[in-house]
Amino acid sequence: MLQRMTTQFDFQAEALQLRAERQRLIASNIANADTPGYQARDFDFAQALRDATQQLRSPGSGGADVLGSPIARGVGAGGTAAPRLSYALAAQPSLDRNTVDMDRERASFADNALRYEASLRFLNGSLRTLTEAMRNHNGS
Numbered sequence: 001m002l003q004r005m006t007t008q009f010d011f012q013a014e015a016l017q018l019r020a021e022r023q024r025l026i027a028s029n030i031a032n033a034d035t036p037g038y039q040a041r042d043f044d045f046a047q048a049l050r051d052a053t054q055q056l057r058s059p060g061s062g063g064a065d066v067l068g069s070p071i072a073r074g075v076g077a078g079g080t081a082a083p084r085l086s087y088a089l090a091a092q093p094s095l096d097r098n099t100v101d102m103d104r105e106r107a108s109f110a111d112n113a114l115r116y117e118a119s120l121r122f123l124n125g126s127l128r129t130l131t132e133a134m135r136n137h138n139g140s
Contacts, residue, residue, distance in 0.1 A: 005130065012123040014052040018045060018083065019116040026109045029088075029100050036096035040088035040105070045112075048083030 025041055032038040090099040 008126065009123070011053055012119060012126070015049055015119050016116065016123070018048050018052065019112060019119060021083070022112050023109070023116065025085075026105055026112060030102070030105050030109065033098070033100040033102055033105070036098060038098050038100060040100045041085045042088055042108070043083035043085050045083075051083070 022043065022045060025043070029038075029040040029042075032040075088099050088101070088104070091101045091104065
């Protein structure tokens with residue numbers, strides 16, 4: 001039972017860290033919207049989460065550092081490797097070779113923020129339920 005709860009919390013912690021890293025990456029893209037030659041970056045969240053949960057199941061497996069973030073340095077709950085970054089394709093070519101599409105980045109930023117908040121609320125609710133169950137068990 002305890003192992004199952006720990007696994008659930010580890011999963012949620014990994015999801016939150018990946019969401020935070022993606023938010024940082026999208027914010028970096030937005031900040032460099034006017035930088036000539038800047039190539040927008042992103043990663044496949046679902047694949048990164050699968051990779052992170054695979055590493056949770058098999059501790060001690062290392063991964064290549066892809067980002068300069070805390071995740072890349074293995075500070076995550078499971079010491080996960082960083083997600084694999086990819087370059088965003090330009091929806092419309094620009095003369096300065098900048099591939100940041102502000103509409104896409106704003107939509108991604110809002111979507112990721114909403115999903116981060118949902119993950120946080122789910123984790124908070126799980127912890128509140130667990131705390132209530134322990135309180136009721138001790139009070140009986």
